[in-house]
Amino acid sequence: MKSSGKNTGVWIVIAIVVFIYALFPIASILANSFKKGSEFAGSGTFLPKEPTFENYASLFIGDAKDLFVPALINSLGITLIATAISVVLATFAAYAIARLDFPGKRIILTSALAVSIFPVISIVTPLFNLWRQIGLYDTWLGLILPYLSLTLPISIYTLTAFFQQIPWDLERAAQVDGATNWQAFTKVIVPLAMPGVFTTAIIAFFIAWNDFVYGISLTSTSAARPVPAALAFFTGASQFEEPAGAISAAAIVVTIPVIIIVLLFQRQIVSGLTQGAVKG
Template sequence: MAMQSDTKTKAGTAVGFVLILVWCLLPVAWIISLSFKGAAETAAGSPQFLPKDPTLDNYKTVLGVGNLSSGDAPDPAVSDDFLRALLNSFGIALVATLLSVVFATLAAYAIARLEFRGKRLVLSIALAIAMFPVVSLVGPLFDMWRTFHLFNTWPGLIIPYMTFTLPLAIWTLTAFFREIPWEMEQAAQVDGATSWQAFRKVIVPLAAPGVFTAAILTFFFAWNEFVLAISLTSTTGSRTVPAQLSFFVGPDPFNPPYGQLATASVVVTVPIIVIVLLFQRKIVAGLTSGAVKG
């Protein structure tokens, strides 16, 4: 009886896992399928899941390569604007992530290691800033950035991104630093290391999982953010991909280029998957590099 009950439990868990997996991945699969459908098929509102006549025309148009099926060159405006937005997203997200992780690491170490008055207040304020609605800051930031000549620039997006990612990174890293036994830092100082050397060579490697977790969260926010990107930019000079996709309207306002939108979404998602896999390896490397040999 116990074995039958255990088998039923495992079978139910497997079925539930499959249902959840299908529910979560079905929209992704639909977008991938839509990206391989031609303009005529999407304009006709084809309800079938798989494309009738799979084509790479959408990818060729978005990425700016030749349209081999029809012999026509893709629209240069679409490809140039998308590739420029892709470059902006990479640059802005990487800079915001780097600065946020560096400042958050130092701040979290001080909060976890040092005792000073108002430490809880600092963490509370940081959490309140992270929960502040972004849309309420668009108006003031728009006026300030135009006055400071930061409108439609990379720093004009990096600064507000850091404002919202720093508190989250500080909270994440503070929890990691608190779990590190400080006797290891003291042992390094006894061996002749300075405070900075002990922090850089002992504490940071042990906190590598938290550092890369904070980096992933920061990069995801900067990569996917839409409200600030659409409000604080006016041209493709600094507009990121989420904002640029809203300008994929096509020649007919009543028939948007759904295939190109789906293709751009797939292209934008691929780097995220690759980066997540790379960061997962770094997290494992951080765990092993911070280990103490007995």
């Protein structure tokens, strides 16, 4: 019992250290978002001396409004569309990979995983030239398509694991009762796979939401520029002042939707991840 108590204490200490290590950068950004520009000069303190909401106000009613608000709208629209398309396509592809037996199935999964880890920076230049030639540069569609290359492979790979856990006898039973293949898929398989579909959608959303390389390389105006790219264009009150406060405030605002999603749907996320991790 004593040994068990010591082990519990060690794990608690480790958990606290990891918790502090993970949250310290966020706490630092949050503290910076309430600082005035003058507090960043020289050796400043961790906490703001005179907390102010000027940085947040500048994002919505101040100098940064014309840069931040359109970027926030672009990020929401482009990310949601890319996530929806990715999840729908990945659902069909993963079902076929898990359900059907055809040559090259393993190659498809391996290729999907290889594409997901392929360095994005290596294809930005040819994509930039191609997009300018065909008129997709600085457009929503010009970002949605590259975002699919980020979200679709990992979505297929993740959803395949979920579909493999579903007993196919349920689909056969539905077909015996008179259901067509499409009805069995939509009314039996998809509802059972919803935890996995939902978890995959969250992962795809995070990947697209946090992209910087495509956003900064394939846009030039506020017509399609997302928030991560827009932060690079923030300026201070003068050429000698860094916009650290405004950037920190924008980073906090952009993080809020992610935190809300995780807090609201943490049970579904954990359930989906654990189901996908178990092999039948």
